[in-house]
Amino acid sequence: MVSARSVTLDKSMNSSGIRLTPGMAICQTDLPIDWYQEEFKPYVEEYLALPDRTPETVLPWMDKYIVPALDHFGDKLMLLAHYYMGGEIVKVVGRYGGQISDSYALALKAVRNPEVTTFVESAVHFMAETIALLKHDHQDIWITNPKSGCTMEALAKEEMVVPVFDDLQARYGDDILVVCYMNTSGRLKALAGRSGGAVCTSSNAAVIMEWARAQKKKIFFVPDQHLGENSGRQVGITPDKMVHWPGGWEGRKMRLDTMKPEWRQKFDDAELILWDSFCGVHMVFTERHVNYWRERGYKIIVHPECKHEIVKIADGSGSTAYLWAEVMNAKAGDKLAIGTEGHFVKNAVMQAEHRGVTVVNLAEVPDPSFPSAGCGCATMSRNDPPHLVALLDLLRKGEAPQLNKVLAGDAVDETTGWRERLDPASQKQIAKEARAALERMIELTEAAKK
Ligand code: SF4
DSSP states (O other): OOOSSOOOTTOBOTTTOOBOOTTOOSOSOOOOGGGSOGGGHHHHHHHHHSSOOSHHHHHHHHHHHHHHHHHHHGGGEEEEEETTOOTTHHHHHHHTTOEEEOHHHHHTHHHHOTTOOEEEEESOHHHHHHHHHHOOTTOEEEESOTTOOOHHHHTSOHHHHHHHHHHHHHHHGGGEEEEEESSSOHHHHHHHHHTTOEEEOTTTHHHHHHHHHHTTSEEEEESOHHHHHHHHHHTTOOGGGEEEEEOHHHHHHOOGGGSOHHHHHHHHHOSEEEEEOOOGGGSOOOHHHHHHHHHTTOEEEEOTTSOHHHHTTSSEEOOHHHHHHHHHHOOTTOEEEEESOHHHHHHHHHHHHTTTOEEEETTOOSOTTSOOOOOSOTTGGGOOHHHHHHHHHHHHHTOOOGGGBOOTTOEEOTTTOOEEOOOHHHHHHHHHHHHHHHHHHHHHHHHHHO
16 A cells, blocks of 8 residues: 655655664664553564564554554644654654644644644653643644653652742732743743743743743742753842742742741842743753863753753853754864754754764763763653554553543643643633643744744
């Protein structure tokens, strides 16, 4: 049978420019079979029995399941992945005509593609849920692995943050609003909406922060402390007007009325309250790394989830879309040291090589006296070829597990994959409030582009 879609081994990816090449490893590490859902295990057994992980071996196996699914759904199906996906899954998603984007562009995929009814996302849960918050009623959002969470988001769960906001609001009334990073659940985005605030991503944090500042209210930024600080400084908030609230369960326990008065005064004086969660992947970069590569002629570009001390000495800082564009627009002979998630940099290294551009991971210095680079985003890497194959095949058969379906307000435990689903009325309420915060972000972002 001739496929309705063009599937060839070396197909370039329209949205990212990443290319699959013969011999390239499709997956770095296999997950233990116990990590998969029961329904997925027959596919995993086949995958684990393959003799290697090269495209020549893995792709024909994937084609066997994915091409019939693509034929079945036609243009009603869209595959999605984030730039940070490990295990080379971005290349696979791109090969099957999927879209690879940063979290802002991913969020808009359903609302901007009303003709597509089924979205299958290989990234982390908050990204899939954000698409679900904005989607049209006739569209469904699926995630290949519900256990694919975000460690930063895990330190800013609803049950940790909402009591703190209630405490802050009891003292500051309507003079406080929430700006929440995209890396949060829909329930926290709804909190931002209720407070008159907005969502932001790393690509528009300064735009949103500027807007929030103009409201003349205190800004409670949840999470990440580094993006909050970097974007706050960008719009002129000075360090003496910023104060940190501990992240995670520690933050949940803290209360304004039990603080020492001099500490409470800092909150009274602050313009920006930073919820202290962070991304471990972006914490490994040091000034020594920057100096090492700069002395060797490299341009240093970093993600704003890095500490301010790194962002301020880098040559450029921005979202994954910005970093990727820097790589794709570099000229032969250019040298870039990138400070962000490891899988992204690995993909950038390979794609830059094709054009005579040298890219290195900022933290990978060939000198044992430097701290180790660490690995990429381990939770995102939980989406691998068997997850994609199994979900697409089960969707085609009409047997996809509800655990993989993502609805507004779902709370997911990243360890077990357990999903707490709200009743339909509460889902609607969360979607309405979260949409208000997301739509404010979209409106401000698009206006800033003009
Ligand atoms: S790279 Fe960090 S912030 Fe991004 S999804 Fe992974 S853990 Fe979360």
